Amino acid sequence: MALNHKIALISGGTHGIGLAIKEELDREMYLTVSFSRRTGVDALNPESIERFIKKVGKVDILINNVGGGGRWGNSDPLQTPLNTWSEVYQKNAGVAIQLTMAILPNMLERKWGRVITISSMYGKESGGRPWFTMAKSAEIAFMKEMSRIYQGTGVTFNTVCPGAIAIEGKPMGEFPYYGQPEDIAYYVGFLCSDKARFINGSCLVIDGGYTKSF
Numbered sequence: 371m372a373l374n375h376k377i378a379l380i381s382g383g384t385h386g387i388g389l390a391i392k393e394e395l396d397r398e399m400y401l402t403v404s405f406s407r408r409t410g411v412d413a414l415n416p417e418s419i420e421r422f423i424k425k426v427g428k429v430d431i432l433i434n435n436v437g438g439g440g441r442w443g444n445s446d447p448l449q450t451p452l453n454t455w456s457e458v459y460q461k462n463a464g465v466a467i468q469l470t471m472a473i474l475p476n477m478l479e480r481k482w483g484r485v486i487t488i489s490s491m492y493g494k495e496s497g498g499r500p501w502f503t504m505a506k507s508a509e510i511a512f513m514k515e516m517s518r519i520y521q522g523t524g525v526t527f528n529t530v531c532p533g534a535i536a537i538e539g540k541p542m543g544e545f546p547y548y549g550q551p552e553d554i555a556y557y558v559g560f561l562c563s564d565k566a567r568f569i570n571g572s573c574l575v576i577d578g579g580y581t582k583s584f
Contacts, residue, residue: 378562379429379473380404381465382413382436386537387488390551391433394559406436413437413461419468429473430480431562434466434487434509440502447500455501462505463512470516474525483525484562487513488554491533494575495583506531510573517571526570528561530554533577549578 378395382388383404392402405411405422412418413436439458443450466487477483492498493506510529517527532554534545554576560566575581 375401376430377401377428378431378433379426380433380435381469382406384408387532387535387551387554388435390555391435391558394555395562398559400431413465414457416468419465423472428476430482431484432469432473433558434469436465437462440498443499443501458501459505463508466509467512477525478523481524485525485527486558486561487529489529489531491531491575491577491581494531495581514571521570528569529573530558531573531575533580545580547578549576
């Protein structure tokens, strides 16, 4: 599946699912670059992201992985400030939009590209705090509409919705069982390959059977 010399940008690629994806693409001989707060790039600061993009240059594969905020705020929305809603949206859908819009023109020019966004099972169905569910649902809608608009260009747009994943070996919350970051990374690696060239606009939930929707 390896495509030598393809450059993959992974947002939030220094731990958890993002790091597992980076390691998977490294094994497949992609050239990978990633960012997170650990590398000095603030997902809540569009200017910080813009500076990083300019340094990277050409990108063939974009993995929109950075996100979070599922535990921000209060379980009662009335006790949660409105800025939490906007910050969670920016950290998830906002960053995905900014990165995709910046990198897409070069993909279209070369007639090849992969944009894969890591959403959540709580973007696919109810269960999370509303600001998180809304942001993750927006990511799914974004990828689907982009796939429709740019179909046939050689650039594909897909979404992966993980279930409960044990990050750094530490399960959090009450779930019957947990997946591992590698369970997500293996499928992302396939989506990056030419073998997945006809998969476009899909949204796959990888949750071990936890969710209830079709």
